[in-house]
Amino acid sequence: MYKYLLAFLLLSSAAQAQSVEFSKEQFSSNKDGLKAALKSIKLGDEWYQNDPPRYEQALPHYLEAQKFNSENAELNLKIGDCYLHSGFKPRALAYLQKAYQLNSGVDPRIHYLLGRGLHLNGKWQEATAEYKQATPATGTKNTAGFTQDIQKKIKECENGRKLEARPIRxxxxxxxxxxxxxxxxxxxxxxxxxxxxxxxxxxxxxxxxxxxxxxxxxxxxxxxxxxxxxxxxxxxxxxxxxxxxxxxxxxxxxxxxxxxxxxxxxxxxxxxxxxxxxxxxxxxxxxxxxxxxxxxxxxxxxxxxxxxxxxxxxxxxxxxxxxxxxxxxxxxxxxxxxxxxxxxxxxxxxxxxxxxxxxxxxxxxxxxxxxxxxxxxxxxxxxxxxxxxxxxxxxxxxxxxxxxxxxxxxxxxxxxxxxxxxxxxxxxxxxxxLGPEKPPVLSQEDQLLASRVQPVKETLLAPPVPVATAQVTILKGTVTDATSKQPLEATIDVIDNSRNENIASFRANAQSGRYLVSLPSGLNYGIVVRQEGYLFHSENFDLPAGAAYSEVVKDIQLQKLDVGVKVVLNNIFFDFDKATLRKESTGELERLQKLLAETPALRLEISGHTDNVGNAAYNKDLSQRRAKAVVDYLVTKGVTKDRLTFAGYGDTQPVAPNTTKAGRQQNRRTEFKVTGK
The missing domain is CATH 2.120.10.30 (TolB, C-terminal domain)
Structure with a gap:
């Protein structure tokens, strides 16, 4: 009974609410306040009635007048309309609802504006009801456009209702x-x-x-x-x-x-x-x-x-x-x-x-x-x-x-x-x-005889839910001079090894030497860092399709062409347990050939290296045959034999511990050493 009485009183209150006009009759005891409020409204109207309207400029004046009289339907409507065109759109609703409460016929647009206010506050069903009551303003020529707009907004409310019911984490x-x-x-x-x-x-x-x-x-x-x-x-x-x-x-x-x-x-x-x-x-x-x-x-x-x-x-x-x-x-x-x-x-x-x-x-x-x-x-x-x-x-x-x-x-x-x-x-x-929600932890208790002091309790922990990550690898770091440690504005080329194609080029920052390269999954990448007056540096990233996101920090020190300097050729590949060069090696071999062509006096030793897995004598022989394969390739491309030597060192010159998979991979390498220039 009480809730019906309360509803009746609220309806009666709404029915009795009336708009209070800015008039001398209403505010005979505060003429100065009325005068200031009317001036604020006039200033607001100058912006509001501008073509096009300047809602943000009008709003502060209307809010000032609202302090004097908050019970005027037209002013509440204008404030609501201004808020609808501001960065704080949800604030419009309270003013529009009050305008309608004070005078349901305050403006022909009132149902449309109420629909917008409700819509922007995520009140999907109430907004739809108002949109359905909205009619085009008198004199509107494009009634078809108005109808289309209403239909679209009703559809948006339906979309919002469905999407809010399935929030993402x-x-x-x-x-x-x-x-x-x-x-x-x-x-x-x-x-x-x-x-x-x-x-x-x-x-x-x-x-x-x-x-x-x-x-x-x-x-x-x-x-x-x-x-x-x-x-x-x-x-x-x-x-x-x-x-x-x-x-x-x-x-x-x-x-x-x-x-x-x-x-x-x-x-x-x-x-x-x-x-x-x-x-x-x-x-x-x-x-x-x-x-x-x-x-x-x-x-x-x-x-x-x-x-x-x-x-x-x-x-x-x-x-x-x-x-x-x-x-x-x-x-x-x-x-x-x-x-x-x-x-x-x-x-x-x-x-x-x-x-x-x-x-x-x-x-x-x-x-x-x-x-x-x-x-x-x-x-x-x-x-x-x-x-x-x-x-x-x-x-x-x-x-x-x-x-x-x-x-x-x-x-x-x-x-x-x-x-x-x-x-x-x-x-x-x-x-x-945050990714998908983690399943709840389940607690299972065996239903045993009541004479047992404590039941046997088994807790099943829900498996962790991984957050989906992008299929890309970020390679970043700094490029510096190996001797002076000063940053270099080097060029970083990204090569598709399978096609021997340069697919992107970037530059390290001139002041800091910092670089960052984005490598989408799905390719075997060769990374070549080069700077005039320095030997090139290469890296390899074989990222199969679907490889998860990772960040690799690689600081690179470029070396000048001096006798005794060694450079690892990270993009030379051989068939498993063989000395047969794979086609993905073509780009690296061509870079080495170009280096020799540009520096006619340059002499190199090409060396092969392995990890310590397997027979040492066999590893040495395999590494030597692989080094010879590189020399043979360069000779077929016009490099004279007297500029090249080859050697196989097997596992005798490791650059990393052989105790880890990563270390063993670093030790399996082909490199060159400058023996003359």
Whole structure:
């Protein structure tokens, strides 16, 4: 009985609520307060009624008037409408509900606006009910477009209800004060190993110090932070070579954090590229008319080899508002639209390609979005992109979720969001993916005779649930001079050994010597580090398809060409227990041949080495035959015999302990020694 009485009283209260007007009759005892409130409303209306409306500028004036009179239906509606067009959209609902309570006919759009407020607060069924009552405003010419919009939003609510019922297991944590400020911070891009983050901020102290007259906020600048332990260090601006007095925003970053894609407002919105030279970023250069057009190019991502670009544009001929395209940066062909599997009749935005080279993340207003832009994932398989998969709740929300990036390990993602624990405005957040839920621990007790003092108890521990990781290996470290230990801006070539093809080239940082190379699983890679005036250094990574994520730190010391210097040829391969060179050795042999051709006086000893497994005499003979095979190959390519000698040392010159598998592998090697120059 009590709950029915309470419901009746609430309904009666709602029925009796009336809008209180800003009039002398209502506020005869506070004329000064009324005058100030009316002035605030007038100032707000000037922005609200602007074409286009300036909601963010209007809102503070309306909120000031609200302090004087919170019971006016029209003012509550305007505040709610302003919040719907702000970064704090969920706050709109309370004001819209109050406006409707005070006057159900306050505005012809009220059911639509209530639907939006409920939708943005994840109240899926209530929002759907309001959308179904919404009607187009008087004078609306495109009623078909309005109906289509309503149907789409109802579908989004249904998507949201389903996705929220199956939340994914993640932690979402504020990235901290090193990155975030009381001003808007967004657009994070990261190096593959999460050691560096760059982002866009509209904070005080921007280059030029001016504010955008349209938004009222500071102009955008680009900032960089370096990881310090588990936290991000204090961010610093990139300087006036990159940041201008206008808007400069992050778009994409190469896996090694040496190349940065920058958005500028030229020509309607273009993409530029800046390169890291030592500790300074170069002045951004235009990417050219094959990528930039008179339309709006808003976001982009490098492929892992750095040779191609995925980018977003609303240029004519697309499938929707904005589409995702792919193009070879240094090629001549046109950009290729990724097609209907990815692009929809609505907008796509914020494209990012994982360092594995086959997993793409992007935002879309289409597919099964739960509202605005949602973040999706698609995988390149058998020559085509898979159907996009919504990343799910709570990463995606009813509001726009855009510009998501993820580490090479696949463990951490980054994006910007408005949340209650923010530092004052939009902040950058780190998402930690926890993987599938671990099954509960089962406890089984035997049902034995009651006369037993204690039952026999068996505890079955649930097996650990591994977190899915990306199929990519990160190779990183520093390149230095072997003698002086000074960093070198060496070139790192990535070779597909099976095809003897150079598939990517990178440079170590000129100041630090640091390098980072992303190696997607599925190939036998040769890594060649070279610098003019030094002998080349090679490494080998045979990564079968499906190989799990790993990070390898390899500091490389390049040696100058001096008598007595030894270099291991890590990309020379033989058939098992034979001295037959495999075809994957071709690239390494050609590099050795080139070295001899460029240095006519150079003389080398080619040597073979084994581990200590097996008969020592046999190992020595096998190692000698393998060294001779290399010499024979070089002679067939025109190198004279008097410049080459060969030797087999078997297991007599180990470079690592033979007590481990890794050590024995290092000892099984072919190398050369400079005997004359």
């Amino acid at each position: 993640v932690f979402v944590d504020n990235a901290g004060p090193g990155v975030n400020s009381p001003y808007p911070d967004y657009g994070p891009v990261i190096s593959a190993d999460e050691s560096v983050i760059l982002f866009t901020s509209r904070r005080q102290g921007s280059t030029g110090g001016e504010k955008d007259p349209e938004s009222g906020g500071f102009f955008e600048d680009i900032y960089q932070s370096v990881r310090e332990g588990k936290s991000w260090g204090p961010a610093r601006g990139l300087g006036e070579t990159v940041n201008t007095a206008g808007h400069d925003a992050t778009v994409g970053l190469s896996p090694d954090a040496q190349r940065l894609l920058v958005y500028v407002e030229d020509n309607g919105g273009d993409l530029n590229e800046s390169n890291l030279r030592g500790a300074e970023w170069s002045k951004p250069r235009q990417l050219g008319s094959r990528i930039n057009s008179k339309a709006h190019e808003s976001s982009a991502a490098y492929t892992p080899d750095g040779r191609s670009l995925l980018f977003v544009s609303d240029k004519p001929g697309g499938l929707g508002g904005r589409d995702i395209y792919k193009i070879e940066i240094e090629g001549r062909g046109p950009a290729v639209n990724l097609g209907l599997t990815i692009n929809t009749p609505y907008g796509e935005e914020g494209v990012f390609l994982h360092p594995d080279g086959k997993t793409m993340y992007f935002s879309s207003e289409g597919h099964n979005s739960m509202g605005g832009y949602d973040i999706f994932k698609s995988t390149y398989q058998n020559g085509q992109w898979s159907a996009p998969e919504n990343l799910g709740w709570p990463i995606n929300t009813p509001d726009d979720d855009v510009f998501f990036v993820i580490s090479a390990s696949g463990r951490h993602g980054y994006y910007s969001s408005f949340r209650d624990d923010g530092m004052g405005s939009k902040d950058i957040y780190q998402i930690t993916f």
